[in-house]
Amino acid sequence: MPDNSREPATDYQSRRHHLQQIYQAALKRVDPYMAIRNMVSLSDNLLQVKTEKIAIDLDLTRFDHILLLGAGKATAPMAKAFEEILGERIDTGLICVKEGHIEPLQHTEIIAAAHPIPDRRGWTAARRIAALADAATENSLIINCISGGASALLPYPLGAEEGSDMPSISLEDKQVMTSLLLGCGAAIEEINCVRKHLSAIKGGRFLRLASPARSLNFILSDVIGDDLGSIASGLTSADPTTFAEAINIIDRYQLRARTPASILTTLEHGLAGNIEETPKAGDVCFDYATNILIGTNRHALLAAEQQAAQLGYHTRTGSVPITGEARNAARYMATIAREVAISDIFMEKPACLLFGGETVVTLQGEGKGGRNQELALAFLQELASWDNKLKEKVYFLSAATDGNDGPTNAAGAFADREILSRAMAAGLDMASYLAANDSYHFFETIEGLFITGPTNTNVGDLQLIVIH
Secondary structure: OOOHHHOOOOOHHHHHHHHHHHHHHHHHHOOHHHHHHHHEEEEOOEEEEEOOOOEEEEEHHHOOEEEEEEEOOOHHHHHHHHHHHHHHHOOEEEEEEEOOOOOOOOOOEEEEEOOOOOOHHHHHHHHHHHHHHHHOOOOEEEEEEEEOOHHHHOOOEOOOOOOOOOOOOOHHHHHHHHHHHHHOOOOHHHHHHHHHOOEOOOOOHHHHHHOOOEEEEEEEOOOOOOOOOOHHHOOOOOOOOOHHHHHHHHHHOOOHHHOOHHHHHHHHHHHOOOOOOOOOOOOHHHHHEEEEEEEOHHHHHHHHHHHHHHOOOEEEEOOOOEOOEHHHHHHHHHHHHHHHHHOOOOOOOOEEEEEEEOOEOOOOOOOOOOHHHHHHHHHHHHHHOOOHHHHOOEEEEEEEOOOOOOOOOOOEEEEEHHHHHHHHHOOOOHHHHHHOOOHHHHHHHOOOEEOOOOOOOOOOEEEEEEEO
């Protein structure tokens, strides 16, 4: 039950501050550094891992070589935790992170690369990490730190391997394909299906390189449902998808005419059986690996709900993840928020509605923004049609947990009566900005962006609504 003695104030700044407090509480729960420190310990030579589902005791004297590898937006704090636990026992350390998502490390080299469109630095990191995995032996222990973003940060196309006789996919072709997939409205699972079938290390192929080395793979999930085959394109997971499905996805979104020839040729070679499929469940390479999930969107939502209750709100968390087109998600959430604002039948007020997931945006214009900013703008457009008394009751925030919404420096954006008033005073036409997919410049003009900087975690998006 909420603590009504601490019922939140009704002024605008207080409500916005509450949204930020709830968001920060969610991030704290999925701090990857703390997650590793809480579940991993070292006693003499015994490395112990304990979670709700896994208990591992590993004698480190079995191994001649310990490697600390990984990639993703949240990988640096994970590596920092392992450096504190293992210290000089780490013989080789190499991780790739998104620019700005770094930590000071002593035993681990960091390569910062571009995201979401891969670049040459990521290409270099992927080749080096693949080479280290390939050189590992049965006397090696690989500790992988994996989080969302690794798909873009480790571009290593099939055919790029030394000595390969397969068609070579260039980095430029990968960049074009990534842009096409990100802009067509495809779900992350579909995007990653294509990525896995173009990669020499994704879709479980990393473990083919690494086996028979023992690996512990610590994974922070940014994927709804926490499918290990989709997080970071399944570097260490069995892949149930096929070359045929990858080609079907390209055709489903009518991308064939714009897809680079090298990519179509590679997929067709795979379909014909000239390229080995990604490893499936039961492949021997998985016998040497343990995947360990350390944090999820659901964990973040639970912490957010607890914080909202402490601030005096009656809370309700969405029972299903928020997916699909950002604008459709905005209409869905606005409908629920309006019903709560109108009466106490659905839930008592002050109320806090919490949602989590990851939407998509099908690009139609050439503006700047991200899925959370587009969602907030679409929510604001819904808010504009309400009567004034209802507008004053609802405060909304949609934000990415990694601090970067699309190719912008904002985590997301706010939507409320104050933001709406500023937009009207500035003469901004919401429909025009939505049509141009230019939500960033809309909110930038009226100071509605939510800017956190890199958070060094990544478990998808949060949508928070407080109603009084």
